[in-house]
Amino acid sequence: MTNPIFWAGVLSLALIYGSIALVLNLESGWGGMWDLGTAGLLGAGGYSYVLLTLDNPDLGTRFLPGWPMWLAWIGASLFTGLVALAIAIPSLRLRREYFLITTLALAEIIRQLIVIQKDITRGHTGIANLDRPLDSLVDARTYNYIFLGITAFAAVIVYLITRRLGHSAYGRTLRGARDNEALALSLGKPVNQMRIKTFVLSGMLIGAIAPLYVFYLRAISPGVYASGITFHVWTALVLGGIGSAFGGLFGGLLLIVFTEGIGLVHIGAFPDAVKENFSIGLLLVLVLRFRPDGVFSERRTFRARTRTISESDTRTSDQLSTAGQK
C-alpha cells in the first residue's frame, strides 16, 4: 500500500486526468461549450496515435504506417484537431443542452466506428503491449518514475497554455460571450469563429494528451472510451472548480488519488467497479450540493484583476460624486 512505485503510477494517471480537465475547462468553463464528447476526442487521439505507429503485420490490421513515436504523437494531435473541427462546425450551431447531447452522441458514434472498423482497429479486442517513450532506458519497475516526470511536464505545459489563454484578451472575450452572447456579438466579436477555434484547439490538446493515457494503459480498446471517462473528467473539473485556472488539475489529482485510495480499502467483497463508481458519484453529488463552485472557484482565479477594476471603479465614482458636489 505504501509502495512508491504504485503511487507514482497513480500520480501519473491523476496528472493525465488533471490535464484533460484543464482542457475541458478551457472549452466548457471559459468557452461555455458544455461538451460531453471528451471520450470521443480522447478515443480519436489515442487510436490515431496507436494506428500511426503500428508496424507489426502479425496483428492482422490493414493499416501499418509504422511512423516513429514523436511523429505519430504530432499526427494524433493534428488528427484530433480535425475531428474536433468536424464536430464543432455543425454542433456549435446548437446551444446548451442540445450541444451537450450532440457531443455525447458524436462521441458514441466515434466509439462505435472504432468497434466496427475491425480490419483497422481490431474492434473490441484492441491492441496490447504498446511501446512507451524512453522504455528501453530503464527496467519496467522504475519506469513509473520516468512516466511521472513525463506526465508532470505535460500537465505543466497544458496548465501554462490554458492559464495564459484564460487571462488573455481572447480568454476574456470568450468568457464574456459565455455570460452575454448578445453583448459580445453587438461589440463585433466573432463569437462563433472564436468558439470553433477554441474547440479545435481543445481537440488538439486532448489529442496530444491521449497518447499519455495509452502509455499508462499500455493497451488500447474501445471500452476505455465509453462515456464513463467523460463523466469522470467532468467530475474532476467540478471538484476543482469550473472556470478556475488551476481547478481542473487539482480536481484530477483529488479524484484519482481518492478513488485509488478507496480501491485499496477492502469494503466487504465489492468489486472495484462498485467502489469506484459509487465514490465518484457520491463525491460529485456532495460537492455540487455543498460547494458548487468547487475547491477553486472562477472568482478566485480572476480575483486580482477584479479587484483592480472595482477599485478604479470606486475611485471614478468618488471623483464623480465629489465633482457633483462641486
Add this chain to the structure above:
Amino acid sequence: MQNVIFGIVTGCTLAIATTGFAMVRQSENFLNIAHAQMMALGAFIGVSLVESHGWNIFIAGLMAVVSVGIIGTVLAGVFFRPVKHQGGTVLLFTSIGLAMMIYAVNIAFFGNKARSFLSVGFGERRNFAGLNILDYELIIVGLTVLTIIFLQLFLTGTTLGRSVRAVASNDDLARIRGVPVGRVSNTVWFISSALAALSGVMIGYQSSVSPELGWRQILFVLAAAVLGGLRSISGVIVASLLLGIVMDVSVLYIPSAYRPVVAFGVLVLVLILKPEGILSVQRRKESVAT
C-alpha cells in the same frame, strides 16, 4: 416489412422510457441522466423476481414498476430537491453523480453478468398478412398504448394531472395560484421512474439485463427526447417510434453493428439540418433570457 414490426416494438419500449424522461425535463427543467439507470434497476428487479423467486412476469413487472417508482421519488427528494434552486446545470451533473451511484448499487446487488428472462418464452407465432408476429410483441405494443392512454387521461382528466401540466408550463405561476408544487413534483418523479422501470423490464425481456443497460439506453432516450422536442409528450412518442423503425430497418441495408450509429446519426442530422424546428421561439427567448 418484418423489420418495421421489430422497429415498432423497439420504438414502443423507447417511447415509454422517453416519456418519463420528458416529464421530468418539463416540470423539473433538467436532463436526468440517472433515468436510464432506473431502467436497469427495474429490469434487474423484474429478472430477479422471475428467475430467482419464480414469480409470474406480469406480477414481477408490476412489482418492479411500483418499487422503482417509490425509489425514484425518494431519491429525487434526497438528491435533486436540495439543489433545485441552483438550476439545470447543477441538477444535470447531480444526476450524473446519482447515475454512477445507482450503477454501482446495481452491480453490488445484482452482479456484473448479463441475465435474461430464461423461463419466460416469447409466446406463439401468429401470421398476419404474411408477417410473423409473436405474442410478446403484441403484448408490448398493447401495454405501451394502454400506458400512454392512461397517462393522457391522468394528465387531462384529473386535478392532479392538470396540476402537473400547470407546473410544467409555468411553475412560478402554478405556485402562486396555489397548486401543491411539492405533491406534483412527487407525482412526476413517481410516474417517470415507474415508466423507466416498465421500459427496462420490456427491454430486458427482449434481450438481456446487465448493468451496462443504463449507459447504453440513456443515449437512445436522449436522442428520442431531443428529436421529439423536449416540450411535447406526443412528439416524443412519434420520435421514439421513428427512431425504432429507422434503426431496425437500417439493418436490412447496412451491418447491424451500425444500429446505434444510425440512431445517433439521425439525431445529429436532424439537429443540424433543422435546429429551428426543435429550438422553438420560446426556447430561443429562454436562452436569451438566461
